[in-house]
Amino acid sequence: MEHNRHHEHGQDGSCGSQEMNSGSRADGLLLAYYGDDFTGSTDVMEALTWNGVRTVLFLEPPTEELLASRFAGIQALGIAGISRSLPPDEMERELVPVFAALARFNSKIVHYKVCSTFDSSPTIGSIGRAMEIGAAAFDDQSVVPLLVGAPSLQRYTVFGQHFAAVGGMAYRLDRHPTMSSHPMTPMDEADLLRHLARQTNRSSALLNILDLEGDSKRLRERLQLRLAEQPGVLLFDVLDQPRLQAAGQLIWELAEQGNRFVVGSSGIEYALAAHWQQQGIVKHGKQPQRQASGGGRASAMLAVSGSCSPVTEAQIRYALDHGFTGIQANVPRLLHPDTAAAERGALLARAESVAAEGGIPLVYTALGSADEQIGLARQQLEQAGLSASDTGRLIGQQLGRLAREFAERHSLPRLLVAGGDTSGYVMRELGIYALEALQPLAPGGPLCVCYAESPQFDGLQLVLKGGQVGQEDFFLRVLQGQ
Template identity: 40%
Template structure:
């Protein structure tokens, strides 16, 4: 058997499919699971080179995160991949109260006990650029939007749960962990990668700049060199980790990149469910409505208060699909950032599951990072596999499930910042 190169734990579902796309496209046969797999589970997927776990820690408090991550990281360590990556949102959405990346770093140090934990700051392919520790982000992944410093980003600076008030990732993360954070900046990166850590002191964590796609192979070489010193290297960052390692493994001919995909076929019916608060997603909903999509607006506050979806929503959905072939279910213009992601995500997942079971829906798009992990679980998805690229960071996937109706369903999970205004129409 080929050695297992990489295992990653995503802090939400949309971010996890982002990482899945990068490593699959690099040429590694990969599966994304809902829960950490056992060796027996992995044996059912022959020739795997990588796997991921789509977690939900982005929406959890640090104490809950610790309980989840210590168990998950320990299970991953038993399987002995060369690399374990804690995959965060490319804009490092987090705080000391919710989705703490610092807490994930603490858990990773405790389990893997590496001498140095690398944090990759940027993902250039997604319009995320880290320079001298400061993160800049494009408005709308794959949209050609303007690039803003993170604390001045029109969307991320106003995120309803974890608004970005600091662009320097070292400062941002130091509010979440007591570990000292060093830096490998743009200037140091001009040196051979074996010299990148020469001037580090007693730091256990090091932030690495990433500005150009061309830098990623060298970053991958640095990560692989660190992995030689430990049985498994633990790292943190967006899908720039998969991009870097994939590029290096291709250069070393460990992997051969995917050259062709079967084209995405038209879908007779399409359901979109959105719990996203992003203005990017809001613009996409408006565009879709102007292109023959019908809509159902749900009362998110009532759903969260009662912890259930009104039966009328299902009846309306069923009736609308008799006269319409493209429907978006969303929360309207009311702000939902202060509502429980778990309850809202579960509700959207149950609506999606109902559509698959009763409306003959074969393709579903789920929008919203905070709610996506709960939606996927409510849909009874156990794993997904990438089947086609669409927009960078949000591939079309095939679902695995014990529910025969869900098994084989085509699903797409997108974060709030992903895509141009025509995003939903791409799936028709």
């Protein structure tokens, strides 16, 4: 099923990508990026913002008029996307116009942002296919730099093998307790270039952790040795901050030579920011210009979750033990067109009842990957001729409508949305067209402030949480604004 990306906004200065000025320049941008899922898109905004680069995340490429009127002086912009959940043909329909729009911005670097656990397969969220589309959009590109590790997120690439930590222990991706059994893109290969080779025929090379030691002269010499192999992709190992900064230096120098299209996690931004600060290009410690009222503990909050990750399961259980009231959806009823409205209405009534008593409603679809609701939902989708990749869209739309209806009836200062695929559809239902990071809560899950068509949602505080983001008490941290 093709996703309709082009959402029409109102007349308050927001925009859709069809309105993009073909001559758009947006002078002064250090970086423009596209995130392959919504929660991952906030990772990049967070990495840049806390390192002194004012960044705004949009749902569609903004017009020059919008940038000039509401976002003058920003140094980076992002486009929140959904390509991680799409098959290759739908990825092409999604990415070709977005890359064309990003190419027209006069940014130093254009980044296709992927998850730091490299979630992808030849049939869903193919990073290799995204590279091919990006290379075509930037046809003067000789090599595509690839960096996935991010020490601040406990993600490491060592001699091309990728590791992710959970519970204080780092696992190779193919042995990771969550990623090795991911319901959509299970990882059975920790060698990133071998995994990528299943998705593209582009040749590859590796700058390993030993190559990334030494002074700038030695770094450049090793880079030239790898480039002499004429690879289509160049992967950078990342183990620690010094190597991260070394990678940032080389990626920046490659961009200055014309290779401005890069692929990777938010480790790209951490690497670049480290180099930019060392060079005095940016200063650490800048804060967002827009301030939202009601910092600290929220006077009221709604939480909705479409995530089935074990991390989110533990967070929901912790929240229910610490003052939140759980409301589990009947997912088959929520997905079926004949019963969706009634199920949503029942969930809304229960959430309103909780809020009326001073409680914090938490509406969720599943408690972990073993929840029986997941199997029932898959059966229903199969009977309807739909695929598992449609789950995020259908659940996201219904949870988004629930959040909108709740917010329209109540003063809602803060909203938490858990689930990478869910988040984008919730934002669209609320008419939100841009976000700016406001306060750190946990790596990958900042408190954000919204720009929206409706005054009711303009200024709403919002947290978008991916499945692997946050400690056990994350929901409570969102409520308390800590």
